[in-house]
Amino acid sequence: MTLSTPLDTLTFFDTRLHKALAAGGFTTVAQLLTHYPARYEDRTAFDGWPDGTSEIPTALCLKGVVTDVQLKRAGPGRPFVIVTVSPPDRAGMEGLEAMQSFGSPITLRWFNMPFIAKSFAADQDLILYGKPKPTKRGSFVIDHPEYEILNDTPREEATIHLQRIAPIYGAREGIPQKTFRRAIWQLLEQLEDEAVPDLLPVPSSSSEFAGQSRVRALRAIHFPDNTAAKDRARRYLALEEFYQLQLQVLRRRQQWDALGGANHCGPGLLLDHWLKALPFSLTNAQQRSIAEIRGDLARTRPMNRLLQGDVGSGKTFVAMAAMLLAVESGCQAALMAPTQILAEQHYLNFRRWLDPLGLRLGLRTSSRKEDSFDPLFAGGESRPQILIGTHALLHGDSELPDLGLAVIDEQHKFGVEQRGRLVRQGIAPHVLVMTATPIPRTLTMTVYGDLDVSLIDELPAGRHPVVTAVRDQPDLAQVAAFLKQQFEAGRQAYLVYPLIDESDSLDLKAATKEYLAWEKKLAPYSTGLLHGRLKPDEKENVMRRFRARELHALVSTSVIEVGVDVPNASVMIIFEAERFGLAQLHQLRGRIGRGPHKSYCILATSGKSPEGMERLQTLARTSDGFAVAEADLLLRGPGDLLGAAQSGIGHLVLGDLVRDTALVRLARRLAASAILEEP
Numbered sequence: 001m002t003l004s005t006p007l008d009t010l011t012f013f014d015t016r017l018h019k020a021l022a023a024g025g026f027t028t029v030a031q032l033l034t035h036y037p038a039r040y041e042d043r044t045a046f047d048g049w050p051d052g053t054s055e056i057p058t059a060l061c062l063k064g065v066v067t068d069v070q071l072k073r074a075g076p077g078r079p080f081v082i083v084t085v086s087p088p089d090r091a092g093m094e095g096l097e098a099m100q101s102f103g104s105p106i107t108l109r110w111f112n113m114p115f116i117a118k119s120f121a122a123d124q125d126l127i128l129y130g131k132p133k134p135t136k137r138g139s140f141v142i143d144h145p146e147y148e149i150l151n152d153t154p155r156e157e158a159t160i161h162l163q164r165i166a167p168i169y170g171a172r173e174g175i176p177q178k179t180f181r182r183a184i185w186q187l188l189e190q191l192e193d194e195a196v197p198d199l200l201p202v203p204s205s206s207s208e209f210a211g212q213s214r215v216r217a218l219r220a221i222h223f224p225d226n227t228a229a230k231d232r233a234r235r236y237l238a239l240e241e242f243y244q245l246q247l248q249v250l251r252r253r254q255q256w257d258a259l260g261g262a263n264h265c266g267p268g269l270l271l272d273h274w275l276k277a278l279p280f281s282l283t284n285a286q287q288r289s290i291a292e293i294r295g296d297l298a299r300t301r302p303m304n305r306l307l308q309g310d311v312g313s314g315k316t317f318v319a320m321a322a323m324l325l326a327v328e329s330g331c332q333a334a335l336m337a338p339t340q341i342l343a344e345q346h347y348l349n350f351r352r353w354l355d356p357l358g359l360r361l362g363l364r365t366s367s368r369k370e371d372s373f374d375p376l377f378a379g380g381e382s383r384p385q386i387l388i389g390t391h392a393l394l395h396g397d398s399e400l401p402d403l404g405l406a407v408i409d410e411q412h413k414f415g416v417e418q419r420g421r422l423v424r425q426g427i428a429p430h431v432l433v434m435t436a437t438p439i440p441r442t443l444t445m446t447v448y449g450d451l452d453v454s455l456i457d458e459l460p461a462g463r464h465p466v467v468t469a470v471r472d473q474p475d476l477a478q479v480a481a482f483l484k485q486q487f488e489a490g491r492q493a494y495l496v497y498p499l500i501d502e503s504d505s506l507d508l509k510a511a512t513k514e515y516l517a518w519e520k521k522l523a524p525y526s527t528g529l530l531h532g533r534l535k536p537d538e539k540e541n542v543m544r545r546f547r548a549r550e551l552h553a554l555v556s557t558s559v560i561e562v563g564v565d566v567p568n569a570s571v572m573i574i575f576e577a578e579r580f581g582l583a584q585l586h587q588l589r590g591r592i593g594r595g596p597h598k599s600y601c602i603l604a605t606s607g608k609s610p611e612g613m614e615r616l617q618t619l620a621r622t623s624d625g626f627a628v629a630e631a632d633l634l635l636r637g638p639g640d641l642l643g644a645a646q647s648g649i650g651h652l653v654l655g656d657l658v659r660d661t662a663l664v665r666l667a668r669r670l671a672a673s674a675i676l677e678e679p
Helices: 015-023 029-033 095-102 114-119 155-161 177-190 214-222 227-257 269-277 284-297 315-328 340-357 416-423 441-446 476-488 511-521 536-547 582-589 610-621 625-642 661-677
Strands: 039-042 060-073 079-086 106-111 125-130 140-143 146-149 165-168 304-309 332-336 361-364 369-371 386-389 403-409 430-435 452-456 467-472 492-496 527-530 553-556 569-574 600-605
Touching (some): 015 177, 029 177, 060 114, 125 140, 146 177, 177 214, 214 227, 227 661, 269 315, 269 340, 284 304, 284 315, 284 430, 284 452, 304 315, 315 332, 315 340, 315 403, 315 430, 315 452, 340 361, 340 386, 340 536, 441 661, 467 610, 476 492, 476 511, 476 569, 511 553, 582 610, 600 610
Parallel strands (some): 304 452, 332 403, 361 386, 467 600, 492 553, 527 553, 569 600
Antiparallel strands (some): 060 079, 060 125, 361 369
């Protein structure tokens, strides 16, 4: 038997188990052994039986005896099962004496599951797991607990299920806990060490994993002798996951480095002219990033670099510098943005700063094609030197035969194939990907481990911190009065909602309905509406009017999250703010504070979630995007933060990018050594 052995060939599993495992999606030995326990129960020492009426903050693992089973109905079609369980040592004791000595009985309840009553009978020994809630009668109730009946456990199996740290597995339809645990035990009993090859290099004698191997870790994570053995096994197998991920990342980098490329870096005369004409100086971080990119462009190995910086740190100016160097070498440069609003914003900014240089700029979106030059008077040249657009750059005649530099903004919003299609339009072009979402170090080493990283870690002079506050169900009349004061002072505001239209399934406010209400509340000041379902020309018109100060307030969804730059907008109120991730809220907040005026971001909540209120206070306490990103990673995990499909980390089962930073670094070193030894 090896890890790839099909389960249906194992003779020590009976027919019923074979069918149940197949129905649960388990077809090989490896699939079963890598279905790790969801938690553990220390069945050598159960939790104490609860007493009193105070709230119990955590779930308990208890051992008890069934004393009563009842099937009741709360009304037509509303059955529920009640099972009364008493402490195991109450036998022979009754009434007040039993309660004083061992605690009151606990009621277990299951709703709309009448069949479960058949599982129980009086005098059964029971292990149960759940969170007891106090009742008005001074007792406790646990709704839908996990449970295991001990009486039907054969004596020869007792060591698998009892008097040990017992693994508890995620539910699989039709497979009871004991059956699943027994199957894992039998597999490990039959599995020979030689059948499980190690994926990691042999640990050194000074390592915390000295003497550990894959098969030993698999045995220990399922049936640990103690907590320390379980934790060590988890860390070893997590390291294994990180190691495989890092091998993939470094292999991608190796393949990229092997591509043929060309020097696409001009002498820098155009760049110097542009820098001298700027009315401000670039920050040290911007200058450092430009120098790093310049070095890459001058090499024949294609650049594959991530430019990351907080909201408002000036990534666009670094991208402009890179594109000037590229076009001066005689090639084309393109910038792809995820939305039409952002693409148009970039186009306007590029024209503002680069038109004096006489460059040919173009804009391509699904609904718009615009050039900053007339081909009839461009010396016969009809192709733009710098082309800015959305996904439209990937389709049809995008006029990029000489693409030498591809800049991809907010790159995590694009799929790998989309990025690849842009790059394939040129001849091994250099690639610069940008993100305004600050990325924690562990994600940089994993998600973007095949990229070189340039970090803009300082803000330009003149950027003012945004005053951020959390408000529980704010008075809308007071909000309207505050907004009108801001409008009278010449400022503008964003009012952001989580939904476009009202939903029957979600009790949330929606932009389209609230827009009508705000039009009345804020009159005579003008209000606009922006969301993702508007036609492109409608979006463009709304944003044009807002930039031109024809609109004082803009009611919007999160479509303004990236790239919208209106320096006169100094107020943002985000309603139902607890429905957004912290990183997304930080991006939204970055739309204000871009001008010389004091700016305010109000995070308005429904007041239904104390946890949500506390989470939002993180944003109120700091304007540091990296601190916000770390908190968001801790709360939501990397899959939600970046999208599992984009991040390439969806297969991590035991590895935790928050708590396992040291393992990520170790995996990186081990993978680099392996690639070096065996390219």
